[in-house]
Amino acid sequence: MSTYTTTTASVTFTAAADSWNETFDSEINVLAFPGGDAVAISLAGQRDGRRTFKALLSTLADYKKLRDMRGRSGWLQVDVWDSVPIQASLQRISPDPIQVDGVVYAQVQFVLY
C-alpha cells in the first residue's frame, strides 16, 4: 500500500503501474552569441521532480479526502518504489468515473522535493 500524509490528513491507496511517469527537470538555458559558434549555458539552479501515476482509492470518501489535500506540503510513500516517505505536494488529481464496486481510479501528479 501507499500513503500520502499532510499535517491534517492521511490517505492510503494502491499505486498502479500503468501511467507511471517520474520526470526530474532542471532549469538550463542556452543562448547563442550572434556572429559566432559559441554558446552560453546558464545553470540556473532550479531542479524539480514530478511523479504521475494512477492511484486506486478504495472509497469515494478517500478520493475526496485526497482531492482536498492538493497544494499542501506532505509526505508520499509509494509501496516498493520509496523506501522512506519523501516530501511531496499533490498538484493535480483527475478521477475516472466511479466503479460499480465503489473504488475510484484517479490520475495523480505530485511535485517532489
Place this chain on the structure above:
Amino acid sequence: MPTSTIYTPSVSAVLNGTSLTGVQKARVATSLSNPVARLYVKVYPAVSYNDGDSLTITMGSGTNNVLSATGNVWQADYTNDGPTFELVGRGPLFKAEKYYNNVQGGLSLVSLVGGPATDEVIARAVLTKAGVSFTAGNIAGTGLVRGTLAPDAYIWKQGESALAYLQRLSKASLGYVMVETIGGDVLRVQVLGRSHGTASYSLNQGVDIFGGGHAQMDAFAKFSAVTVTGFNYGAGAVTFSNPKPIPDGVQAYVFSSDMIERAEENDPGAGISAANVARNFVEGEVEHTQIRVSGLRTPRDDLFQVGQTHLVDASWLGLSNQLLTCISVTRECDDKWFSQTLEYIGGGAVIEQAIPDGEQFYALPYQLRPRRLRDYTYTYSAQIPNLVGQDAMVPGRQSLPMPDSAWKIRQYRQWLSVISGGVISPPSAFVIPPNRVNG
C-alpha cells in the same frame, strides 16, 4: 560542436546586516548621467524593513560573485501576481538628491565655506550639508579658487537640491563629477570621456556579447568650432570662441555656465576661464564623430564599472577593436541568467595614460592644458530615456515610445438603441420622426 561556457547565476542580498532568504532576482543600475545607483531586490516571502535600512547586493555568474551595490531602502513594491515583493534602494548620493536648500535668498560661499574656495572644497561643504558621508581625499577638483569675481554665480539657490548644485558646479569643473563606487563610497573625480589607451576588459562578438546591442557612429554632434560663455557682469557674458572669430557659415558648439568667471586665461583675477573650459573640456568632446553603443549585454560577471575603458570587437556593430568608455552598467540576476548591460561612448583620439590598479577612474591632476575631456551631457542620452536600466531585456533600438494613437475604436450603435436608453442622449432639439421611433 560549438564551444560553450557554463554560467551559474547567483544572487544574494543583505538587509541591515541580515542575509535575506528567498531572493529571486536583483538589479543594479549605475550611470554617469544619474550618479545615484538604483538597487532592486525581488524577494519572497516579503520581509519587514524600515525606510533607510542598509542594503547590499552580491551577484555574479559563478566566476565573480561579488558585491555589486551598496545603498539604502526607500521603497517596497508589492504585487499580487505571484505574489511578489521588491525592495527598491538608492545609493549614498540619494541624500544629496533629496536635500534642498531652503535658505531665503540662497546660500552664499561666505555662508557655506567662509568665502571664495576651490570647487573641491565647495563640493565637500555641500555634501556635508546634505549629510552624505565621504572621505575628504576622495573629493577632488580643479584646484581653482572660485567665487572671487562672480560670487553670485556660486550661490546655492533657494529650492535647489544639493545634487543639482554639485552638477551645476561640475559643468564648470573640467569634467570633475560626483560618482558612487559599488562599495558605497562617494567620489568626485575627473571622468575622462575619451577612452584610455589601455582597456580594463575586452568583449568580443561571437564569444561573450549577446544580441540586442546597438551602435551609432554620429557626426551630427561633430563641431569644428566652439563657443564657451560664462558669467554676465552686465555688459554681456564673458565669452571665448575657438577659432575666433567663428568662420562664416560654421556652426559653433555653444557651452554655457555662469560659474565661469573669466574669458581668457590671462585675464586678471581668479576662477576658471572660458578659454580653459573650451580648450581642455569642450573641444575634445565635440571635434570628432561620436560613437555611442547601447544595449551591449554579456553574461560575464567581471566587475564592469562606469568610467572604465573597454575594448570591443564586434563587426556586426561596426566596432573593430574599438576602445570605448563605459557610461552605464546594469547588473542583474534572475532565476535564469546573470547579465550585464553596458552603454558606451567613444571616438576621437585615446588618452595614453593607463588606469592605475584598483582605480575606477583615473583622476587627472589639474594641468594648464590637460587632455581634452568629453562633455557627456551632450550625448543623446539626454534626449532618449535610458531604457537599459529599466528593462535590459528590450532588444534592438531603444527609443522614445510612440504616442498613443488618437483613434479610438467605438462600437457602432444603432440609432434606435441610442434613443431608447443608450448612454448618449440625442440633442433635445432633435426631433425624431414618429415612424423612425417605431422602426
